Amino acid sequence: MVDNLLKLEQHYNLVSKYNKILITLFLFFLAGLCEIGGGYLVWVWLREEMSWIIGALGGFILFLYGIVPTLQPSTFHRIYAAYGGIFIVMALLWGWLFQGSTPDTYDIVGAGISLIGVLIIYYVPRKGGEIWSKQ
Amino acid sequence: MEQTVITFIFVSFIVFIIAALAEIGGGYLIWSWLRKKKKVVLGILGGVILFAYGILQTFQPAEFGRVYAAYGGIFIIMSIIWGMFIDKKKPDRYEIIGSCIAVLGAMIIFYAPR
Structure with missing residues (x-):
């Protein structure tokens, strides 16, 4: 596992700054999909009385959701x-796409402001740069 | 009616606090397994807690999005x-500023008069 992390770090260090942003954004997006999707399957199992297999699958996807952030090059709390x-942002999108609740102006402004917050938390360059193993 | 709304918000808030603890705690156990090289048992326990987190969220109202x-x-x-209490890491300037801004965004979504 430690070797894998080192390999991952080596690969990651070879990509351009621009691609690093794309990779980390994709990982955030993937985590959101796993959390909301896995949570949705658990919901369908308990609230809409679907088979427990659906619930178990949801639980497994939630487990995967926990793994995705460990691929990010930063500290736990910052990630x-x-x-x-x-x-x-993704909860609003999910509500819009799958539950038909169209976002209003406040939703869009609020989501935009939250995204600016994310950019500041995660993408302002710091001393020490990316952190992989020193935890 | 007013009373019901206040109770509803209060219950939601408590469930959210517990849910966030489960989500962050479960994620932290998986993190400990993969990043801090701790035992795989911790990772599995983290998975179970995340599953429990999923079950906990079914106590919330169905509406996604704003809530x-x-x-x-x-x-x-x-x-x-x-991060401050478990990892003993003080948030840096950008983490504090960015978090305040992101939370402001959430408050606009949640509290906007409609």
């Missing part, structure tokens, strides 16, 4: 705080 | 607090 802002 | 925006705000603050 999680930034992810909270991504979650706000 | 969950509020949860996102609570989640951000608790992540920073978790």
Whole structure:
């Protein structure tokens, strides 16, 4: 596992700054999909009385959701705080796409402000740069 | 009626606090397994806690979106607090400023008069 992390770090260090932003944004997005999707399956199992297999699958996807942030090159609390802002945006998108609740102006302005917060938490360059193993 | 709304918000808030603790705690156990090289048992326990988190969220009202925006705000603050107390890491300037801005966004979504 430690070797894998080192390999991951080596690969990551080879990509351009621009691609690093894309990779980390994609990881945030993937985490959101796993959390909301896994949570939705658990919801369908308990609230709409679907088979327990659906619930178990949801639980497994939630487990995967926990693994995704470990691929991010930063500290635990910084990754999680930034992810909270991504979650706000994705929850609104999910409600819009799958539950038909169209976002109003306040939703869009609020989501935009949250995204600016995420950019500041996670993407302002710091001394020491990316952090992989020194935890 | 007023009383019911206040009770509803209060219950939601408590459930959200517990949910965020479960989500961050479960994630932290998986993090300990993969990043801090701790035992795999911790990772599995983290998975179980995340599953429990999923079950806990079914106690919330069905409406996604706005209620969950509020949860996102609570989640951000608790992540920073978790880092301070569990990892003993003081948030840096940008983490504090960015978190305040992100939480402001969540509050606009949740409290806007409609």
